Amino acid sequence: xxxxxxxxxxxxxxxxxxxxxxxxxxxxxxxxxxxxxxxxxxxxxxxxxxxxxxxxxxxxxxxxxxxxxxxxxxxxxxxxxxxxxxxxxxxxxxxxxxxxxxxxxxxxxxxxxxxxxxxxxxxxxxxxxxxxxxxxxxxxxxxxxxxxxxxxxxxxxxxxxxxxxxxxxxxxxxxxxxxxxxxxxxxxxxxxxxxxxxxxxxxxxxxxxxxxxxxxxxxxxxxxxxxxxxxxxxxxxxxxxxxxxxxxxxxxxxxxxxxxxxxxxxxxxxxxxxxxxxxxxxxxxxxx
Amino acid sequence: xxxxxxxxxxxxxxxxxxxxxxxxxxxxxxxxxxxxxxxxxxxxxxxxxxxxxxxxxxxxxxxxxxxxxxxxxxxxxxxxxxxxxxxxxxxxxxxxxxxxxxxxxxxxxxxxxxxxxxxxxxxxxxxxxxxxxxxxxxxxxxxxxxxxxxxxxxxxxxxxxxxxxxxxxxxxxxxxxxxxxxxxxxxxxxxxxxxxxxxxxxxxxxxxxxxxxxxxxxxxxxxxxxxxxxxxxxxxxxxxxxxxxxxxxxxxxxxxxxxxxxxxxxxxxxxxxxxxxxx
Numbered sequence: 001x002x003x004x005x006x007x008x009x010x011x012x013x014x015x016x017x018x019x020x021x022x023x024x025x026x027x028x029x030x031x032x033x034x035x036x037x038x039x040x041x042x043x044x045x046x047x048x049x050x051x052x053x054x055x056x057x058x059x060x061x062x063x064x065x066x067x068x069x070x071x072x073x074x075x076x077x078x079x080x081x082x083x084x085x086x087x088x089x090x091x092x093x094x095x096x097x098x099x100x101x102x103x104x105x106x107x108x109x110x111x112x113x114x115x116x117x118x119x120x121x122x123x124x125x126x127x128x129x130x131x132x133x134x135x136x137x138x139x140x141x142x143x144x145x146x147x148x149x150x151x152x153x154x155x156x157x158x159x160x161x162x163x164x165x166x167x168x169x170x171x172x173x174x175x176x177x178x179x180x181x182x183x184x185x186x187x188x189x190x191x192x193x194x195x196x197x198x199x200x201x202x203x204x205x206x207x208x209x210x211x212x213x214x215x216x217x218x219x220x221x222x223x224x225x226x227x228x229x230x231x232x233x234x235x236x237x238x239x240x241x242x243x244x245x246x247x248x249x250x251x252x253x254x255x256x257x258x259x260x261x262x263x264x265x266x267x268x269x270x271x272x273x274x275x276x277x278x279x280x281x282x283x284x285x286x287x288x
Numbered sequence: 289x290x291x292x293x294x295x296x297x298x299x300x301x302x303x304x305x306x307x308x309x310x311x312x313x314x315x316x317x318x319x320x321x322x323x324x325x326x327x328x329x330x331x332x333x334x335x336x337x338x339x340x341x342x343x344x345x346x347x348x349x350x351x352x353x354x355x356x357x358x359x360x361x362x363x364x365x366x367x368x369x370x371x372x373x374x375x376x377x378x379x380x381x382x383x384x385x386x387x388x389x390x391x392x393x394x395x396x397x398x399x400x401x402x403x404x405x406x407x408x409x410x411x412x413x414x415x416x417x418x419x420x421x422x423x424x425x426x427x428x429x430x431x432x433x434x435x436x437x438x439x440x441x442x443x444x445x446x447x448x449x450x451x452x453x454x455x456x457x458x459x460x461x462x463x464x465x466x467x468x469x470x471x472x473x474x475x476x477x478x479x480x481x482x483x484x485x486x487x488x489x490x491x492x493x494x495x496x497x498x499x500x501x502x503x504x505x506x507x508x509x510x511x512x513x514x515x516x517x518x519x520x521x522x523x524x525x526x527x528x529x530x531x532x533x534x535x536x537x538x539x540x541x542x543x544x545x546x547x548x549x550x551x552x553x554x555x556x557x558x559x560x561x562x563x564x565x566x567x
Contacts, residue, residue: 031387034380038441038522048437052446055436094337101334140548144427144515148532149540153355154348158338163348232427235519239338249431257432261424268423 059258082259088241092267094158095240099230102162103223106169110135111215113170114177115203120186123199135178139171143229147238158239165226165233173222180214181207216282220275227271231264355537362542365531371543374517374524375550377441381516381523382509382554385448390502392453397460404464415461421454426512430521441522448509448516456501463497464490496566503558510554514547524550 035041064076072079082088113131115121122128146164154160188206197205234242241264248256303310311317335341364371398404400414430447437443472489480488517525524547531539 030383034384037376037380038384038445040384040442040445044437044442048442048446052433052436055432097334097337101331101338104331140551141544142511142515144518145528145544148518148529149355150348150352152532152535153351154344159340159344159348162338162340228423228425232425235427235431245428246431249435252435261428264428265420265423269419272419272423 058254061255061258081255082263084256085263088244088260088263091241091244092263095230095234095242096227096267096271098158098162098233098240099165099223099226102165102230103169103219103226105162105166106226107173107215107219107222109166109170110173110175110177113174114181115207117174117178118181120182120184121189121199121203121207131174132178135171135174137171138167139175141168143168143233144236147233147236151237156237156239161230161233161238161240164238165229168229169222169226172225173218176218177211177215180211180218184210213282213285216285217279220279220282224268224272224275227268231268358535358537359541361538362545363538364542365536365539367527371524371527371546374527375546377444378513378517378523378525378547379510379550379554381441381444381448381521382506382513385445385513386452386502386505386509388445388449389452389456389505390498392449393456393460394498396453396457397464400457400461401464402461403469415458418454418458418461421451422458424451426451427516427519430516431519434520439520439522444513444516444521444523447521448513452505452509456505459501460494460498463494463501467493499565500562503562507551507555507558511551514550 061081062076063078063081067074067077070077070079072083074080113135116123116127117131117135119128122131143164146167147161150160150164154163184207188210189202192202192206230240230242231245232242234240234244235246237243241260245257245260245264248260312320396414396418400411400418402411405411405414426447429450430444433443433446433450437446467490471493472485475485475489476482513523513525514528515525517523517527518529520526524543528540528543528547531543
């Protein structure tokens with residue numbers, strides 16, 4: 001005779017197995033359906049994957065030990081690979097400045113909208129809902145879509161890209177800022193208001209000193225994201241290194257592609273490191 | 289209750305005794321002025337460089353206003369079927385790309401975890417490779433894969449996979465590092481094989497985290513899959529880019545609204561599944 005514990009365990013085990021099979025079946029069905037919709041047929045994959053390998057193999061530059069440190073004329077040298085380093089470095093600098101200006105503008109927009117969008121400071125419910133919806137609208141449209149539209153209105157060039165990234169940043173930072181404000185200590189606010197301060201006085205003297213370090217840290221985090229965004233915003237003609245990258249990829253200048261991508265990765269990593277340091281410093285600036 | 293006003297002489301006396309209570313030190317003041325001057329100088333230089341003038345902004349804004357007026361009311365246009373197909377493609381690309389990324393990221397996550405690959409140099413260099421790959425935007429991958437396998441959603445799937453692998457591998461590695469070693473030690477202590485240790489000591493701890501990260505990846509990739517089509521990698525982005533090219537602004541707004549609805553729907557479903565699986 002099987003002990004009752006053993007049977008109970010068997011039943012439980014079988015139920016779990018069936019549930020696992022059920023979920024597995026749903027997952028498999030979803031995978032097959034999405035493979036069919038996204039045209040990832042086995043034949044296409046078999047034909048495509050070797051070409052992916054070939055393509056990425058071509059991106060690897062031919063470097064020779066003998067001439068590695070030769071001049072720009074020596075084939076196989078680093079200088080030959082990066083033969084347009086000066087113009088690429090300038091474009092990358094432009095890209096980073098676009099990201100900085102867009103982040104600044106977006107963060108100022110977020111700063112203005114976050115106080116009425118915080119539940120504890122909003123003068124009334126209508127203003128609160130309006131500001132929240134506005135921030136959502138700014139945030140949920142990708143910056144590339146803004147760029148596509150703004151290129152028509154402002155013309156090809158960095159201005160359209162800056163505005164596109166900035167608009168998206170208003171929504172993204174505004175939401176984070178509003179959440180910081182909602183978590184702020186309200187006693188200083190009550191003090192300022194009780195002493196006869198206006199709403200603006202309260203924001204300036206009671207709330208802002210508490211939340212500024214957090215705002216700074218979120219803005220720097222957004223700057224890191226925007227630098228990545230600014231490297232590709234040029235694909236639609238909105239300035240920066242993206243325009244150059246789009247051209248070399250379109251013309252299949254293989255070695256230039258890898259050179260530019262490597263530069264982008266290095267610059268993004270350097271900016272991330274610097275910004276991480278600054279964020280650490282900003283976090284230490286809060287009330288002791 | 290009456291409030292006494294403080295006499296001006298009293299204020300002046302305290303100001304003389306405690307100058308720091310009224311104003312920061314002169315050195316701090318000078319530093320602040322210099323910082324503001326540097327900031328304003330940078331701002332002026334950048335604005336001049338990018339030729340951002342009020343006149344140009346005004347002209348652009350009036351153009352933008354015209355576009356917005358043409359957008360309203362949004363209309364689906366004649367190609368309903370194409371738009372719906374694009375939306376379905378975007379979701380499918382996001383799901384398939386994230387799933388493939390997860391499958392590849394599990395072994396990479398083990399490689400990147402400090403308690404699995406103990407060699408410090410190997411650990412450090414593997415993590416830096418993940419970091420470097422994350423520095424490349426998804427659109428760069430998409431453009432490269434379009435050149436490699438041709439136009440279409442397959443390029444988008446591969447781009448999402450390539451960009452997401454590095455992100456998920458890093459998150460998985462952190463989840464594995466944060467797992468409690470005690471459970472695995474217990475499995476070994478009762479005589480379990482090292483594989484059983486992974487299965488019963490580690491997997492139950494990291495699986496919920498991995499599933500949650502996968503669902504987040506699907507959500508964020510649904511957002512990005514809606515723009516990959518701009519460079520020809522399939523999905524709704526192609527539809528939107530084509531309509532912007534021919535300036536059918538009412539249809540552009542319609543598609544943007546559909547994208548927002550799609551993203552909200554995927555977020556909702558994913559949140560439901562996450563709560564169900566992780567509790």
